[in-house]
Amino acid sequence: MYQYDSYDQAMVDTRVEEFRDQTRRRLEGKLSEDQFKPLRLMNGLYLQLHAYMLRVAIPYGTLDSRQMHALADIADKYDRGYGHFTTRQNIQYNWIKLEDAPDILADLAKVEMHAIQTSGNCIRNISSDHFAGAAADEVADPRPYAELLRQWSSFHPEFSYLPRKFKIAVIASDSDRAAMKLHDIGIQIVRNDAGELGAAFFVGGGMGRTPMIAPCIRDFVPLDQLVTYAEACLRVYNRHGRRDNKYKARIKILVHEMGAEEYARQVEEEFAHLLEQGIEPPLAELERIRPYFADPEFETGLPSELDRSDPEFALWADSNTHPHKTPGYVSAIISLKPVGGIPGDASARQMHLMAELAKQYSFDELRVMHTQNIVLPHVRIADLHALWSQLEAAGLGAPNLDTIEDIIACPGLDYCSLANARSIPIAQRISERFAAKGRTRELGELKLKISGCINACGHHHAGHIGILGVDKKGVENYQLLLGGSEAQDTSLAKITGPGFDEAGIVDAVETATEVYLSNRTEGERFLDTYRRIGMEPFKEALYG
Amino acid sequence: MADTPGTVLGTSPDEVQFRFRDDDVVDHGTVTVDSFVDQSNATAVRIEPGDDARELLPHLDRIALVEVNFPVFGDGRGYSAARILREAGYEGELRAVGEVLIDQLAYMRRCGFDAFAPDTPLDMADAEAAFARWGNVYQHAADGAEPIWQLRHG
CATH class of the missing domain: 3.30.70.3340 (Alpha-Beta Plaits)
Structure with a gap:
């Protein structure tokens, strides 16, 4: 795991002081809420329906026991004894007092953690493959590159007031476990024919109200030009991304409207210019970071058989x-x-x-x-x-990975001021329904994702089954989507038809699974069957 | 008014609250980028967020002052404009004007601004603290600060 040196530590300590000072000026009335808002957001502090929410960064999703203990202590000391792990590998606390926030950041800094740029129109915490360094199928551990980019993007002076938020994911295998192509920039570390490592850049993906799969704009950036190329991608976006309409301000809209080829051409031009500016850290910096992610001392000769008697x-x-x-x-x-x-x-x-x-x-x-x-x-x-x-014994043993019970859900209207509908109760009813009927295992891999509004924090576009909560004349209504995937076979789900009420959506999900069960061929997942037979049989069963 | 070609815009020397240059404050109004490119005698220009700073690059040798306007502080295009000018070798005054606030000062300095004329004058103590806060930086930018990676590797 990466460990801070005195420089890294000084940076987060300085940030704590800065935020303490900003909070003081806000409480003294020297900063208006409008002026304070982007500052608190860049420290992970949102105003939700009932209280402030603090989102803490877990860079590339990796942490040690000391850090996890500290996160638990924060939940006990400043919140209501729990935390919520998010789809960007972070954790958020839902019941935070503004005046406590600087102290929480100070507690985090003591264990080499922070909430820097977990919100706001800046480069967000960088996510990665959760099996990095453990999976057999990667060409390298992607996290050293994510760490290099973490440092580059932290307190970036040019890119802290972007048109909109900016999310980067880094992976290093052909299996995509990080929804890489649904990020503003997705980076895949690859090996070229000459055996050298480099980075393929996919730019302009995202979910939200206009979901897009990122096109590849360059299939190989040498490792000693990684930061420079990323800088070029961001500069073109900062200068030309739309600022007239926040719903069209993400880079996916720029890449779409400009065309991937033209965007790539402008990036190349900026890249050529920036290469002359000497902004790239030397490869020695990557070599300094890499050993932190070296394999632990695995034992050899261990048994591989599982005792299946229980x-x-x-x-x-x-x-x-x-x-x-x-x-x-x-x-x-x-x-x-x-x-x-x-x-x-x-x-x-x-x-x-x-x-x-x-x-x-x-x-x-x-x-x-x-x-x-x-x-x-x-x-x-x-x-x-x-x-x-x-x-x-601790209620953490649910055997349901990648099943219909393993639901992604946003906080929804129970917490979020943007939501149109609740997500959590829908997830609860669905997992209860399938567990009670004993259907979960029979259905196999089935990724179900629920968002409480069009912003798609619950990744409904990428669900084998997606659910989108909308407001229909003051009543919560739920649209059903089928056929999305966030994996290497990335696809966007399509809406089946008219939405359902709270009870109806649970029935509709069950109906969709019945269509699957009666149509599947040997070895087919729900997604495979949907792709083979198309939307019609599902529509027929749902609305026919 | 501001859009009429040739109209003189800009801040006056007494509106410049912070300046990190030894030469005299440039005391003549700025013109729009379009006007500037058309006029061969203008020496001061004002960049709005939608302007392309690169249009000025052929004329850098006759520019003494560039004002970059931040009509709203959340529009960050001016940061790129500033760096582009510095990267091209512009050494004259680069003045941030408009909604320039305490918490953007340090990043503006890093992008090459060396003069600040905020619409609303800033608290001196808060501003000085903001300018002095960041002893180290993670990236190369336009202020000549050595990034942490350079300190690590010499």
Whole structure:
């Protein structure tokens, strides 16, 4: 894991002082709310329906037990004893007092954490593959590149008042576990024919009210030009992105309106110019960062067989583990999706336990998944049963990864001032319905994602089944979408037809799954069947 | 008015609240980028957010003052305009005008601004604290500050 040196530490400490000073000036009336708003947003502080919400950055979703304990302590000390893990691998607290925020940032800085640029029209926290450094299919660990870009993008003087927010994801395998093409910039670390590592840049993806899949604008940027190329991408956007309409201000609109080719041409021109400016850190900086992400000391000769004598355990192990590059190990996923629970929420007690388990079983490392679960990346197969027993006892043992119970949901109208409808209760009713009928396992991989408004924080466009909450003459109404994917086969879901009320949407999801079950061929996932048979049979069953 | 070709715009020397240059304050009005490009004798120009700073690059040797206007502080195009001018070698006064606030001063300095004429004068103590706050920086920009990576690797 990356560790701050004295420079990194000084930067976050300075930020705490700065924000303390900004908060003081706001409370003294020297800053208007309009002037203060972008400043607090760039420190992760939103005003929600009932209170301030603080979003804490977890760079590329990686943290250690000390940090997870600190997040739990913050939940206890300043919030109501829980936190919510988000689709960008961060954590947010929903019940924060403005005057406490500087102290929380100071507590975070003590464990090398911060809330820098987790909101606002700036470059946000950089996300990555939650199995980075553990998966067998990557060409390199993507996190050193994400860390290089984290530093470049932090307090960037030119790009802190962009037309709109800006999200970057970095992956390093052909399997996309980070929804890379649905980011403003998606970077895939690749190896070229000469065996050299470089970066493919996908620019102009996103969800929101106008979902777009990012086109590749350059298939290979050498590693010693990575920062310069990113700077060129951002400069073209900062200068030419639309500022007349906030709903058309994301880079996806610029790339779409300008055309990917013309955007790429302008980036190349700016890139050629910036290469002469000497703004690129030397490769030595990447070499300094890389050892922090070196493999832990994996044991060799470990057994790879699973003791399947306990069927409940075997079920969990089959569902909630991912193959590891090292024999005898797996990545274990802690589901934050108990049946009837709030997707992504964890209590302080659960966070403390996950931290302890990471220390005991996973070389002191945890990851946050964009699907709002937690990964222990490096667990000995021989330890899995002991790990599972402790998770199960704490309500963290749900064997439902990538199933219909593993729902992504935004906070919705229960918390968010932008929402049109509640998301959380819909997620709860759906997981309860399928669990009660014992259908979950039979349905296999089925990614269901719920957003409470058109801004799409719950990724409904990318759900095999998506649900979008809208306001229909003052009543919550839910549209059903089918056929989205955030993986390497990225696709955008399509609306089935007229929306449903709160009870109707749960029935509609069940109807859609019945169409799947009666049409699927051997080995087909819901998404595969939908792609093969198309929308019509679903429409017929839903509205026919 | 401001859009009429040749109309003199801009801030006067007594509106400049902060200046980080040793030469005398440039004391003549600015004109729009369009007017400037058409007039061969103008030496001061004002960039609005939608203007392309690169139109000025052929004329840098005759410019003594560039004002970059921030009509609203949240429109960040002026930061790019400033850096583009500095990257092209412009060494004259680069003055931020308009809605220039305490918490944008440090980033403006980094992008090459060396004079500030805020619409509303700023609290001196708060401004001085803001200018002095960041001892280190993560990126190369237009202020000559050595990025942290350079300090790490020499």
